[in-house]
Amino acid sequence: MQRSLIGSVATGLGVGALALIGPILVAGSAHAADDAKNNCGSARVEWSIDGGKTWSSAGLLGALATKVSVRIVGEVPKSCSYKVSLAAYSADGSTWKTSGTQRYLGSKTVTLDRDHKSAALDISKHAPPCFGQIDLYGNDKVFDGKANPLPHYPDAKYPLDMIAGWNGGKACAPPTTKPPTTAPPTTTPPSTAPPTTAPPTTAPPTTPPTTAPPSKSAPPTSTPEATPSDEQRPPSTAANVPGRLAQTGASSGIGRIAGASAAVLVAGVGAMLLLRRRPNNSR
Known part of the structure; x- marks a missing residue:
């Protein structure tokens, strides 16, 4: 009697677990796949x-x-x-x-x-x-x-x-190079020479200044247009x-599905035990 009951419970638990664990795995995989596709735009x-x-x-x-x-x-x-x-x-x-x-x-x-x-x-x-x-x-x-x-x-x-x-x-800016340091040149004292008398100079005759013709003014130079800059990226x-x-988005959904499926699993096992015991009590 006891062995029969334990065997029936084990058999019922195995069937119920397989029946309910399947949806948990499928739901978790589907949720993870949905999260992978949802990149938040x-x-x-x-x-x-x-x-x-x-x-x-x-x-x-x-x-x-x-x-x-x-x-x-x-x-x-x-x-x-x-x-x-x-x-x-x-x-x-x-x-x-x-x-x-x-x-x-x-x-x-x-x-x-x-x-x-x-x-x-x-x-x-x-x-x-x-x-x-x-x-x-x-x-x-x-x-x-x-x-x-x-x-x-x-x-x-x-x-x-x-x-x-x-x-x-x-x-x-290009690197600056220091000029080589050289010693200051030595200066030779000037030699004293006797003063020489310069001959008298005669001023040249003055000539009236010549008037130069007015020069033509150069045409104004136009400022060149700025070269357009190259295409920017x-x-x-x-x-x-x-x-x-976020990482918490995927785990929370799976946790809710797993929790709900586990509750259904426990309820199913309890119902199977209750049904199994009723015929024995009637005897």
């Missing part, structure tokens, strides 16, 4: 180089900016975050087309979310000394030529997800930054 980011007095979403910073404030425009989902980075490079020229070989100087990354919709980026200690480039972009990768490629015209427009940028500066996503789902 994109958020529009504006920037400011005057401490937040004025904001812009233009693709060019317009000046050498090593202190940039950023903010998200619009609503932000609770479980989503957005990475924004500011990087500095030295270059061989003042434009994107003439930037040549670039060298990574430094960068800074901030995270924007629902509770922190604005932040400040400061890379002033990495400012380009001469020709340079500044990139404001929407991810946290470091494009230093090691972990990720360096920017290079025209075949490597890294970093990706550009929000705004700047190219400019001037050529570095435009933003690739128009200030749209891709979002990421």
